[in-house]
Amino acid sequence: MVRRTGRRPGNPDTREVILTAAREAFAEKGFDGASIRAIATGAGVDPALVHHYFGTKDKLFLAAMNSPLDPLDVLDEATAGGRDEMGARVVRAFLRIWDGPRGAAGVALLRSAVGTEWTTRLFREFVLTQVLRRAVPKLGLDPGEGGLRMTLAGSQLVGLAMARYVIKVEPLASASPDAIVAAMGPTVQRYLVDDLPGVFPGLQPGDDAGDH
Amino acid sequence: MVRRTGRRPGNPDTREVILTAAREAFAEKGFDGASIRAIATGAGVDPALVHHYFGTKDKLFLAAMNSPLDPLDVLDEATAGGRDEMGARVVRAFLRIWDGPRGAAGVALLRSAVGTEWTTRLFREFVLTQVLRRAVPKLGLDPGEGGLRMTLAGSQLVGLAMARYVIKVEPLASASPDAIVAAMGPTVQRYLVDDLPGVFPGLQPGDDAGDH
Structure with missing residues (x-):
């Protein structure tokens, strides 16, 4: 429970x-x-x-939502040491929760997220209001970039949860947390913090491509 | 259909x-x-x-599996130009399929993958035999590293499919394919091709840390 x-x-x-x-x-x-x-x-x-x-x-x-955690608690931990290595800390905190006793609730949450249109809508609202809206200012992200940066990072974490905990595909399912942090930490760091050439120019409001 | x-x-x-x-x-x-x-x-x-x-x-x-495609066809396209920019080509081919008429079948496949233990087992077997086993030699990956490299890349692609096509979370859901390729191409490239310090040393059999 x-x-x-x-x-x-x-x-x-x-x-x-x-x-x-x-x-x-x-x-x-x-x-x-x-x-x-x-x-x-x-x-x-x-x-x-x-x-x-x-x-x-x-x-x-x-x-x-039967959420196994308040996403803000993860972010508290991730931001405690500043922006350097933030990606690695996010991945490590995520793994600690999912590898622990609350992981089963996380799997149930993901299953319900894709179960029906109704539960998908509820999950989307959860991500938008409980994660994105609260996290962008907390992480000190540029408001014009924060949403896409967060959803890029979130896509890697949701994919990790799907592959390791739901589908359980080897060798990722039994890889050590250290190996996964070494692999995915730089990915999340880049999505959240680093310059992303080719990503934001096309998304600026007022840009010719801004109406997509 | x-x-x-x-x-x-x-x-x-x-x-x-x-x-x-x-x-x-x-x-x-x-x-x-x-x-x-x-x-x-x-x-x-x-x-x-x-x-x-x-x-x-x-x-x-x-x-x-009602698979919208043969995964090997994506790999043919991704490997056509050698190892440089392979990550970007994988992401672009993936987006072309999911943004196109076959995307609905992909969403149905993902929904079934997490639906029940039975369908999850079927999907896992699909990933192992139809993607991993066939792709590792095709991409010219080291057999000892290929499985983890492929599942790392796969986790990013599954997460992209979840966020963009199943949960449809903005702004990722309507970001341009070019922006997503610019963001995720280097991620997939790094997982598949680049050196990954901290990832493989800990997984070598016989290594002192190999009992984690």
């Missing part, structure tokens, strides 16, 4: 009813459009109870 | 019966253990009919 941090779980039925209402609201209206008040109404409970059980709307969304 | 190359489809019922028997055999016995003869017996047809409809066992497996 996933260990939850913070509050006591409370009545499990009430929790589940709120989480079900939250999943429906987030998938239908998006994170910003789904209010705690509307979710509480959908669950037939008082909004104060939603706050009591889950705290912020961010934390409610993480719980609704 | 996926356009199939080569032979006429024949009786669609017979084709489907053979493909169902093939999926079961490949998932249960693996590619090497599943004989055309046993698949024909499972389907209640003559082995000559399996050969007539599908040609080789490789092509039968590709058809059973």
Whole structure:
């Protein structure tokens, strides 16, 4: 089972009813459009109870997704030592979570992400609001470049999770964390931090190619 | 619908019966253990009919997976110009397929790859026998390094497919192919061709760190 941090779980039925209402609201209206008040109404409970059980709307969304972690915690660790070697620290933190007891929840999250159109939409909203939106300022990325840099890095990490933990293809599935950090750290570093010639010129607003 | 190359489809019922028997055999016995003869017996047809409809066992497996392409065709294109810029050519060929009419079949293949344990096992067998085993010699990779190099590159490509075509997360989902090739070409080049310090030393048998 996933260990939850913070509050006591409370009545499990009430929790589940709120989480079900939250999943429906987030998938239908998006994170910003789904209010705690509307979710509480959908669950037939008082909004104060939603706050009591889950705290912020961010934390409610993480719980609704059964997320094995708050992505911001990984970023805290990754940014603790500045921008040098940030890529290696991101990959190492990612591996520590997925190789550990929370990895099973990560696999379940990825499976649900590709399960149906409905769960895919929910996962996309999760990535946009819980990862990208919060991470770009945290990592100190240029706002015009941060989204693409983050999704490039994210594509490598999702691919690592797919190959190593879902499909379990050898020899990557049993390669040592050190070897994977040595291989993928520079990739993530380059996507997040380094100059990327040929990538951003075509994406500048006002550029002739900017309407794609 | 996926356009199939080569032979006429024949009786669609017979084709489907053979493909169902093939999926079961490949998932249960693996590619090497599943004989055309046993698949024909499972389907209640003559082995000559399996050969007539599908040609080789490789092509039968590709058809059973509803693969949008033969991975070797991508590799032919990628290796046509030698090892320089091979990474960029791999990414460009990959994008051309997924951005084109066969992309929908690719998404379906990825969805099935993570759907159930059974389909995941089938997909893993597909990757091992139809991609890795055939590609390592074709790309001229060192046999001791080729498997990990290929799975590293594959993890980036699977992650690209997940982010751009399944989850469709922006801005990667609508980034231009040129920008993606500029970003990911050097990644794939490095995984496939360049020296990877810290990756292979730790994997040598007999090395002191080899027991990790």
